[in-house]
Amino acid sequence: MIKLDERLKTVASMVREGSRVADIGTDHAYLIAYLIEKGICPRGIAADLRKGPLENARQTVIEAGLTDKVELILSDGLQKIKENSCDDIVLAGMGGNLIAEILSKAQWIKNENINIVAQPMTHAEVLRQFFLDNGFEILKEKTATDGRRCYCTMSARYTGQAQKHGISYIYTGQLFENNDEITFRYIDKMLTTLKKKHSALMSAGRTDDENLGAVIDEIEEKMEKTKWLL
Numbered sequence: 223m224i225k226l227d228e229r230l231k232t233v234a235s236m237v238r239e240g241s242r243v244a245d246i247g248t249d250h251a252y253l254i255a256y257l258i259e260k261g262i263c264p265r266g267i268a269a270d271l272r273k274g275p276l277e278n279a280r281q282t283v284i285e286a287g288l289t290d291k292v293e294l295i296l297s298d299g300l301q302k303i304k305e306n307s308c309d310d311i312v313l314a315g316m317g318g319n320l321i322a323e324i325l326s327k328a329q330w331i332k333n334e335n336i337n338i339v340a341q342p343m344t345h346a347e348v349l350r351q352f353f354l355d356n357g358f359e360i361l362k363e364k365t366a367t368d369g370r371r372c373y374c375t376m377s378a379r380y381t382g383q384a385q386k387h388g389i390s391y392i393y394t395g396q397l398f399e400n401n402d403e404i405t406f407r408y409i410d411k412m413l414t415t416l417k418k419k420h421s422a423l424m425s426a427g428r429t430d431d432e433n434l435g436a437v438i439d440e441i442e443e444k445m446e447k448t449k450w451l452l
């Protein structure tokens with residue numbers, strides 16, 4: 223049986239039961255093998271840009287006896303993934319910029335029946351901005367830790383509706399709906415990074431083009447109001 227670390231377990235928990243899943247940037251294909259072995263998904267697609275990682279995926283799929291349930295596709299992002307071939311799309315372990323770029327190149331994902339599960343390793347704010355600018359609603363965010371690093375996974379769906387959010391939303395998304403220690407740590411770490419960036423700008427006499435001062439104030443205000451279960 224495939225065992226996942228906490229990061230990938232959290233990603234797996236955001237995939238809908240019974241959905242045909244496409245794992246983009248699959249590498250070892252642990253996620254898709256786990257989802258099928260656990261009976262969460264009946265079948266799926268494991269796709270990667272490079273041959274090496276796709277070979278890793280093939281090995282996992284063969285060893286798990288899932289060759290009839292997993293289609294392996296060499297693909298740059300969603301380019302070779304056919305519309306209507308999946309219900310849930312997972313993009314995990316890549317940077318937020320790359321995930322946003324991959325999503326921006328596939329218009330067919332603008333479909334309210336498709337659930338996108340994204341776990342950016344960096345620049346989650348770029349991905350949230352992409353979702354907001356393109357009519358997607360972020361439904362839920364979860365956090366996980368491997369003890370050292372904290373990770374965030376979000377699920378999003380196309381609605382075509384414009385949404386109104388505060389200035390800090392691209393940094394915290396739906397995270398304030400959670401009430402757990404890892405989410406608190408995730409936001410606290412991000413706040414420290416934002417403060418460092420802001421004070422470096424100020425000491426260099428630069429303008430605060432990203433309005434970081436106001437972003438920091440808004441996040442701190444929300445943190446004070448949130449009754450964290452700590």
Ligand SMILES: C[S@@+](CC[C@H](N)C(=O)[O-])C[C@H]1O[C@@H](n2cnc3c(N)ncnc32)[C@H](O)[C@@H]1O
Pocket residue numbers: 230246247248249250269270271272275297298299300313314315316320324
């Ligand atoms: C760090 S691994 C993540 C593996 C797995 N998804 C996880 O979260 O553990 C990133 C994978 O994304 C693949 N990748 C990078 N750019 C890609 C693209 N444009 N389209 C598809 N896969 C890509 C890489 O080849 C690599 O196998």
